[in-house]
Amino acid sequence: MNDMKRSEIKNLIISSMESDATPEDIARHLEEEGVSFDFGNGFTDRIIDKISAPILKIKREGEFIRNLNFAFNRIALTGVAAIVLLIISILLMEGSFSFNSFLGLGDSYDESMVFLLTGN
Amino acid sequence: MKESYRQSDELYLVKASLEGDKMAFGEIVNRYRKLVARTVKGMLGDSVYAEDIGQEVFIKLYHSLSEFRGEAKLSTYIQKIAINLTLNEIKRRKRFFSMFSQKGNEEMHEIEIPCYDNEEKRDAKELVNKALQGLDPKFRIIVAMRMLQGYSTKETAEILELPLGTVLSRLSRAQEQLKVILGKL
Numbered sequence: 001m002n003d004m005k006r007s008e009i010k011n012l013i014i015s016s017m018e019s020d021a022t023p024e025d026i027a028r029h030l031e032e033e034g035v036s037f038d039f040g041n042g043f044t045d046r047i048i049d050k051i052s053a054p055i056l057k058i059k060r061e062g063e064f065i066r067n068l069n070f071a072f073n074r075i076a077l078t079g080v081a082a083i084v085l086l087i088i089s090i091l092l093m094e095g096s097f098s099f100n101s102f103l104g105l106g107d108s109y110d111e112s113m114v115f116l117l118t119g120n
Numbered sequence: 121m122k123e124s125y126r127q128s129d130e131l132y133l134v135k136a137s138l139e140g141d142k143m144a145f146g147e148i149v150n151r152y153r154k155l156v157a158r159t160v161k162g163m164l165g166d167s168v169y170a171e172d173i174g175q176e177v178f179i180k181l182y183h184s185l186s187e188f189r190g191e192a193k194l195s196t197y198i199q200k201i202a203i204n205l206t207l208n209e210i211k212r213r214k215r216f217f218s219m220f221s222q223k224g225n226e227e228m229h230e231i232e233i234p235c236y237d238n239e240e241k242r243d244a245k246e247l248v249n250k251a252l253q254g255l256d257p258k259f260r261i262i263v264a265m266r267m268l269q270g271y272s273t274k275e276t277a278e279i280l281e282l283p284l285g286t287v288l289s290r291l292s293r294a295q296e297q298l299k300v301i302l303g304k305l
């Protein structure tokens with residue numbers, strides 16, 4: 001760039017700061033001189049790819065939750081059936097349903113504990 | 121890109137984007153990418169980071185489209201996002217560089233001048249880039265908006281949400297700084 005052109009651009013930059021300047025014209029003039037900005041090729045495609053990615057992630061997360069719910073339903077039903085069977089068996093064996101019988105602790109609790117701890 | 125989108129108004133494009141139409145959003149990106157590039161590259165220099173910030177601007181726009189009421193122009197809305205993200209990046213880089221170097225602010229301007237087939241055009245852009253990067257960031261945004269985007273003082277004040285008097289005084293101080301910077305170039 002020759003010195004004249006260079007000082008012309010410098011003056012343009014400085015004059016764009018004047019309060020009575022017409023910035024639109026200055027911006028256009030600078031663009032004509034090659035002062036233009038843009039992003040590289042494929043910029044738009046990269047953005048579209050990025051905004052599409054979270055949707056796939058959400059879809060995958062939704063699928064996982066649905067599978068988890070399905071698995072939980074099966075486990076929960078089996079669990080409830082096991083608890084009912086346990087309660088029936090306790091009632092049949094102990095004749096009553098108390099906290100101790102639920103935990104499998106009978107009347108001989110103290111003696112059993114002494115036996116277990118001392119071996120006598 | 122659908123041909124029909126090229127003629128569509130921005131509210132239609134926003135509505136279509138909200139309905140999940142990626143092509144409509146692609147048209148918004150194509151329309152405003154230069155506007156964002158002028159702000160981001162004007163503030164950060166023509167560096168590789170500028171493209172990342174540019175992408176972030178549009179991704180943020182996509183996720184906040186539902187908040188756009190159409191009361192202001194879409195370009196103003198995008199411009200505000202671009203300014204906020206760029207200023208955040210400047211702050212982040214300033215913090216990062218100040219941890220490792222006393223030079224701090226000086227090192228964050230990695231100006232990469234792209235290849236031009238025309239030597240004169242490259243020099244003009246380089247001159248503008250160097251002038252901008254030599255400015256204090258709070259002046260740089262005002263200069264970039266005025267010089268590269270062609271915004272009037274009133275529009276600059278509205279977008280930056282600053283009083284008109286503040287913009288005018290910053291313009292005057294920026295002009296003083298520019299005279300010194302350009303005198304050395």
